[in-house]
Amino acid sequence: MMQRRATSAVTVDSTRHGACQTALIDSARIDQWLQAVRLTKTRSDAADACRGGHVEINGKQAKPASVVKVGDRVEVLVNQRQRIVDVTRVITKRVGAAIALECFEDHSAPPPERDNLRLLFGERDRGTGRPTKRDRRKIDQLRGRRS
16 A cells, blocks of 8 residues: 655655655755765765866756756766766665666766776786886876876
C-alpha cells in the first residue's frame, strides 16, 4: 500500500527504502546536489569547484549556495574533465550510483580511453620506485605543466 505524507516543500514516498533517497524537492544548493549525484566526492570539493569558477548553471557562474532546479543545465569541471548535465531530479543526500544516474542526463563527451593515457605517459615497471627528477620533468612536459 502506497502512503504519501506531505510536508512544506518535501513529499516523502514511504514505499521505497529510505525516505531521504526518495524525497521530491523543488530546489537545492548546487554544492549539495553535485555531491549527492556523485559528480564530486565531497560537498567541500563541490564548494571549492564553485568558488574556483568551475561550475555554471544555465551559463552563469555558480556560488556554492546557488539554487539548482529540475531542467537546469549544469556545467562543471571535475578532475580535468568537463561534465555537462541536465538536472532531471533534485536530491540533497548522497545516494547509490544507480539512483544518482537517474537524477541527471549526461551530455558530456565520453572520457578518454585509459590505454591512450598509458601510451602517452609510458608505462613504468612495477616496483621501480618513484620517478626520477628527469622522469618527472618529462611527465610534466607531456601534461603541459611548467616545472
